[in-house]
Amino acid sequence: xxxxxxxxxxxxxxxxxxxxxxxxxxxxxxxxxxxxxxxxxxxxxxxxxxxxxxxxxxxxxxxxxxxxxxxxxxxxxxxxxxxxxxxxxxxxxxxxxxxxxxxxxxxxxxxxxxxxxxxxxxxxxxxxxxxxxxxxxxxxxxxxxxxxxxxxxxxxxxxxxxxxxxxxxxxxxxxxxxxxxxxxxxxxxxxxxxxxxxxxxxxxxxxxxxxxxxxxxxxxxxxxxxxxxxxxxxxxxxxxxxxxxxx
Amino acid sequence: xxxxxxxxxxxxxxxxxxxxxxxxxxxxxxxxxxxxxxxxxxxxxxxxxxxxxxxxxxxxxxxxxxxxxxxxxxxxxxx
Amino acid sequence: xxxxxxxxxxxxxxxxxxxxxxxxxxxxxxxxxxxxxxxxxxxxxxxxxxxxxxxxxxxxxxxxxxxxxxxxxxxxxxxxxxxxxxxxxxxxxxxxxxxxxxxxxxxxxxxxxxxxxxxxxxxxxxxxxxxxxxxxxxxxxxxxxxxxxxxxxxxxxxxxxxxxxxxxxxxxxxxxxxxxxxxxxxxxxxxxxxxxxxxxxxxxxxxxxxxxxxxxxxxxxxxxxxxxxxxxxxxxxxxxx
Numbered sequence: 073x074x075x076x077x078x079x080x081x082x083x084x085x086x087x088x089x090x091x092x093x094x095x096x097x098x099x100x101x102x103x104x105x106x107x108x109x110x111x112x113x114x115x116x117x118x119x120x121x122x123x124x125x126x127x128x129x130x131x132x133x134x135x136x137x138x139x140x141x142x143x144x145x146x147x148x149x150x151x152x153x154x155x156x157x158x159x160x161x162x163x164x165x166x167x168x169x170x171x172x173x174x175x176x177x178x179x180x181x182x183x184x185x186x187x188x189x190x191x192x193x194x195x196x197x198x199x200x201x202x203x204x205x206x207x208x209x210x211x212x213x214x215x216x217x218x219x220x221x222x223x224x225x226x227x228x229x230x231x232x233x234x235x236x237x238x239x240x241x242x243x244x245x246x247x248x249x250x251x252x253x254x255x256x257x258x259x260x261x262x263x264x265x266x267x268x269x270x271x272x273x274x275x276x277x278x279x280x281x282x283x284x285x286x287x288x289x290x291x292x293x294x295x296x297x298x299x300x301x302x303x304x305x306x307x308x309x310x311x312x313x314x315x316x317x318x319x
Numbered sequence: 320x321x322x323x324x325x326x327x328x329x330x331x332x333x334x335x336x337x338x339x340x341x342x343x344x345x346x347x348x349x350x351x352x353x354x355x356x357x358x359x360x361x362x363x364x365x366x367x368x369x370x371x372x373x374x375x376x377x378x379x380x381x382x383x384x385x386x387x388x389x390x391x392x393x394x395x396x397x398x
Numbered sequence: 399x400x401x402x403x404x405x406x407x408x409x410x411x412x413x414x415x416x417x418x419x420x421x422x423x424x425x426x427x428x429x430x431x432x433x434x435x436x437x438x439x440x441x442x443x444x445x446x447x448x449x450x451x452x453x454x455x456x457x458x459x460x461x462x463x464x465x466x467x468x469x470x471x472x473x474x475x476x477x478x479x480x481x482x483x484x485x486x487x488x489x490x491x492x493x494x495x496x497x498x499x500x501x502x503x504x505x506x507x508x509x510x511x512x513x514x515x516x517x518x519x520x521x522x523x524x525x526x527x528x529x530x531x532x533x534x535x536x537x538x539x540x541x542x543x544x545x546x547x548x549x550x551x552x553x554x555x556x557x558x559x560x561x562x563x564x565x566x567x568x569x570x571x572x573x574x575x576x577x578x579x580x581x582x583x584x585x586x587x588x589x590x591x592x593x594x595x596x597x598x599x600x601x602x603x604x605x606x607x608x609x610x611x612x613x614x615x616x617x618x619x620x621x622x623x624x625x626x627x628x629x630x631x632x633x634x635x636x637x638x639x
Contacts, residue, residue: 109342114328124331127338131345154630174352182341189334209584216580220571229634230567234581237563237627241585244616248588287349291356298360305367314367 083300084309086160090293097290105134105283111276119273125189128182130277134284136179139207142172142288146214147239150232160296162228163303165235166218167295171288173211180204203246210238224303419504420512427516430489437485441478441521442528448474449532460537467536468546468597475525475550476557476586480579482521483561486513487569487632496569500636507625510632514562514625515555522554545600549593552613556589559624566631589616 112130119126146168152161183201184194195201217234221227269277304310322328329335414422431438452470453463463470490496499509526547533543564582568574596609 113338113342114322123334125334125337127331127334128341131341135345171352174348178345178348181344185337185341189337206584206587209580213581213584216577217567220568220573220577226634226637230631233563233627233631233634234567237585240623241588244588244619245584248591287353291353294353294356294360298356298363301360301363301367305370310367311371314364315371 083159083163083304084307087297087300087309087313090297094290094293097286097293101283101286101288101290103283104279105287108276108278108280108283112273112280116272116276117270122190125186128186129273130280132179132182132186133277134281135175135182136204137281138284138288139172139176139179139204142168142175143207143210143235143239143242146172146235150235150239153228153232154236159303162232163296163299164292165214165231166228167299168292169211169214169218169231171291171295173208173215175288176204176208176211180208199246206245207242210242214238414504416504416508419502420508423499423509423512424516427513428519431516431520437482438520438524441482442524444481445474445478445525445528446532448477449536453536464537464539467533467538468542468601469594470536471529471532471546472550472553472590472593472597475522475529475554476590478525479521479554479557479561480582480586482517483558483565483578483582484575486517486562486565488565491569491636496632497636500633505629506632507629510562510566510628511621511625514558514628517562518555518558522550522558525554526550539601542597542601545606546597548610549596549613552610552617553589553593556613556616556620557586559620559628560585560589562628563624563631566628566635569632569635589613592616 109130113127116127116130118124146165149161149164152158153165180201183204187196187201188194214231214234218227218231221230301310301314322331329339331338449470452466456462456466487496490499500506502509529547529550530543533546538546561578561582564578564585567581568578571577592609592613596606596613599609600606
C-alpha cells in the first residue's frame with residue numbers, strides 16, 4: 073500500500089505512465105467531443121421553448137461542469153500536498169489552475185451569449201452566473217498567489233492553503249448566492265434523477281462532457297510533464313529523457 | 320438532421336450568430352490552450368537540452384584546464 | 399521597538415498558559431496600536447470618504463440613498479477592513495516579533511486569534527460605532543440603522559478572521575496589498591450578501607432573527623476554522639523568507 077503511494081508520488085513514474093496514456097486521452101477526447109458537438113449542433117431536435125439557441129448547451133454544460141470539478145480536484149490535491157507533501161499533488165495544482173480559469177471563463181461566456189436570445193440580456197445577476205464569476209475570482213487568486221511567491225515549495229503550500237480555504241467557502245458562496253430569486257433553470261444533470269430531456273439531447277451532451285473530461289486529462293498531463301521537467305532538470309532520468317527521448 | 324439545408328444550419332432561425340460565436344470562442348480558446356501547453360513542454364525540453372550541452376562543454380573545458388592548471392602559476396599582485 | 403518586543407520575550411521565559419499568552423498578545427497589539435494613532439484613524443477616514451463618494455457619484459436623492467444606503471455602508475466597511483489588514487502582521491513581521499510568536503509553546507492559532515481580535519477591536523468596532531452617524535447621513539430609518547449596526551457587529555469579526563488568512567498568505571510578498579484583495583474579496587461575498595440582506599428584510603418589516611442566526615453561524619465557522627488556516631499560512635510565509 074505505502075509502496076504504491078510512494079510510486080504514485082514519484083514524478084518519474086508519472087512521467088512514464090502519462091506518456092503512454094496521453095495519445096489515447098487526446099484521441100478519445102477529441103473523438104467524443106467532436107461527435108457530441110456535431111450531433112448536438114446538427115442532429116439533435118430543436119428545443120420547443122428556446123429554439124435553436126439551446127444548442128449552446130453542448131459546450132456550456134461541459135465547461136461549467138469541468139470548471140467546478142477541476143476546483144474540487146485541485147482541492148483534493150491541495151489536501152494531499154499539505155498532509156503527505158506529495159510532489160505530484162502540487163505539480164497538479166499548479167499545472168491545472170490556468171486550465172480551470174479558462175474553462176470557467178468559457179462557461180461564463182457561453183452562458184452570457186446564451187442568455188441574450190433566451191432572457192433578452194447578456195448578463196443577469198442570477199445565482200449560478202454569479203457563483204461562476206466568484207469561482208473565476210478564486211482561480212485568479214490561486215494563480216496570482218502562485219506567481220507572487222518565488223520559492224517553489226512555499227508557493228505550493230501557500231496555494232494549497234488558499235485552495236482549501238476556497239473549497240470550504242464554495243458551498244457557502246453557492247448557498248448565499250442562491251438566496252436570490254433565480255431565473256436560471258435547475259441543473260441539467262442530477263446524479264439521482266433521470267434527465268428530463270429527451271435522449272437525443274442528453275446523449276450528445278454526455279458525450280461532449282466525457283470528451284472534455286478526457287481532453288482536460290490530456291492537458292493536465294502535458295502541463296504536469298512540463299512542470300516536472302523544469303523542476304527535475306538536475307536528475308539523471310530527465311537528462312536521459314531529454315537526450316535519448318525515453319524514460 | 321434537424322435542419323433542411325446547410326444554410327439553415329448556419330442561420331439557425333436567427334440564433335445562428337449566438338450559437339456559432341460560442342462554439343468559435345470555445346474552440347479557439349481550447350486550441351490555443353492546447354497548443355500553448357504543448358509548445359511550453361517542448362520549450363522546456365529544449366532549454367533542458369541546452370543546459371546539458373552547456374554543462375558538458377563546461378566540464379570538458381574544465382577538464383582540459385585542470386590538466387594544464389597543475390603546471391600553471393598563479394600570479395597574485397603584491398602591491 | 400525593544401519595549402514593544404518585551405512582552406513576547408517575557409512569554410518565552412516563563413511558560414504561561416495559553417489564555418495568559420493570548421491576553422499578552424492582545425494587550426501588546428493594543429498598546430502598539432495606540433502609540434501610532436494615525437494607523438487607527440486611517441481606515442475610519444477611508445470608510446467615511448467611500449460613503450461620501452456615493453451621493454456625489456451616483457445620486458443625492460433621498461429615495462436612492464435610503465434604498466442603497468445599507469449596501470453602501472457595508473461595502474465601505476468591507477473595503478476599509480481590507481485596507482487595514484495589511485497592518486495585521488506586517489509590523490511584527492518586519493521587526494521579527496512574529497517569528498518569536500511562532501516559536502511560543504502555546505498553540506499558534508490561539509495567538510493569531512488574539513491578534514485578530516485586537517485587529518477587530520481596533521478597526522471593526524470603531525466602524526460599527528461610526529455607522530449610526532453615516533446611516534443618518536444616507537437617510538436610513540432608525541430601525542434599519544439598528545439592524546445594520548447589529549449585522550456589522552456580527553459581520554466585521556468574520557471579515558477580520560477571513561482577512562487574517564489572506565494577510566498571512568501574502569506576508570512579505572511584493573505588491574501584497576493588491577494580492578490580498580484579490581484573494582480575500584471572493585471569500586467576503588457571502589458575509590456581504592447576508593449583511594445587506596438582513597437590512598433589506600428589516601426594511602420590509604420581515605423578522606430578522608433567522609438572518610442574524612445565519613450570520614452568527616458564519617461567525618462561529620470563521621472563529622473555529624480561520625485561525626487554523628491563518629496559522630498554517632503564517633508558518634509557510636515565515637519559512638519562505
